[in-house]
Amino acid sequence: MTRLSGVTPSGHAHLGNYLGAIRRWAREGGPGDLYFVSDLHGMTISYNPSRLRKLARESLAVLLAAGIDQERVFVQSDLVREVGALTWLLECTCSYGEAARMTQFKQKAEGQGMVRLGLLTYPVLMAADILLQNATEVPVGQDQTQHVELARSLARRFNSTYGEVFTVPRAVMAPTAARLMDLSDPTRKMSKSTQDNAGVVFVLDDPDLVRRKITRAVTDTEDRLEYRPSSQPGLANLLEILAACVGRSPAEVADDFSGYGELKTAVADAVIEELRPLRTRALELIDDQHTLDKIREAGAERARERGAHTLTAALRMAGVG
Structure with missing residues (x-):
């Protein structure tokens, strides 16, 4: 096959x-x-x-x-x-x-x-x-x-x-x-061809840039940290990203946090670590x-x-x- x-x-x-x-x-x-x-x-x-x-x-x-x-x-x-x-x-x-x-x-x-x-x-x-x-x-x-x-x-x-x-x-x-959405506009899909890259994490982005993009991600004004994609799409997007990185469900990882700042820090840490070996090896190949x-x-x-x-x-x- x-x-x-x-x-x-x-x-x-x-x-x-x-x-x-x-x-x-x-x-x-x-x-x-x-x-x-x-x-x-x-x-x-x-x-x-x-x-x-x-x-x-x-x-x-x-x-x-x-x-x-x-x-x-x-x-x-x-x-x-x-x-x-x-x-x-x-x-x-x-x-x-x-x-x-x-x-x-x-x-x-x-x-x-x-x-x-x-x-x-x-x-x-x-x-x-x-x-x-x-x-x-x-x-x-x-x-x-x-x-x-x-x-x-x-x-x-x-x-x-x-x-x-x-x-x-x-x-x-x-x-x-997981269908990852744009961090700056969670109503649209994360895309390679978008004109505004502020909400798109590229795999070769510098770790500091990855952290800035995630820290600035749109969430909402509700005081509920739960996985509810229909009513809290920005929060759900962050939970889906973290879940994909750590191998758990979005609903499960939501229980680990009490605030958006804490969650964004965890998402940034997980994404940076997930992409670190990929980024290092890809840049080596591009240079070689x-x-x-x-x-x-x-x-x-x-x-x-x-x-x-x-x-x-x-x-x-x-x-x-």
Whole structure:
């Protein structure tokens, strides 16, 4: 069984990314799991090329620093020729209607002055990522299941039209994790792309900055220190962060404190300690360009080898190889 998961370098990795996905990949990932930096996905909206390149390197370093086996990681753009060729085959298998009715395309295209064609065809690129690596399972949230269903449809259609080539993957729901909210506005999700970073704890933030952000976190004026997400979202967010760091439930950790100041100090201490080894190792890798490049090159070569037979067979079956 091969499970495939990716992280898009649309911004710096934050605490929610780490606690909700990256840490779980490192701790619970199976021997056949693959993890990749999906930097090509970051080109579907306006972006800065040098920043994208820097964030891709940083994201790779974070995955490795979290403890994910270097033999399981690669960067998507290092396979641009292979992925690009397979994307074209799948675009010629996909209908316009299938691409246009993707919910995420409708949501992201709304209000944009110029909608890039890549935003429309991005799900086909995602299908190419999955099918090239012969993934059998793709852990996703509810918002991505539609994309995996498209990959399944395209794999079946290609196989039935030209010959059996692709493994038909299936979506599996990723384990539920705490949905961390912005510390300065607990009504919105913590995000890599937010314009205001005051409420977002990035995994490579300096410890003093982490403490300042948590100390300034919005709570409320109620004199009740209980886990009540609907009526006290700011407090609930802090309790969820602490619970994720110490391995307890939010309701349990709430009983340990009598005041917000005391709680914020404990949250800051826990987050700093949780991120300390990750931050140290990631910064070492980023500074050691030679080592990171060697790991990246080896990951790319393994990914090419895994997909070589599939791509060659697909091109031949489609009449162009």
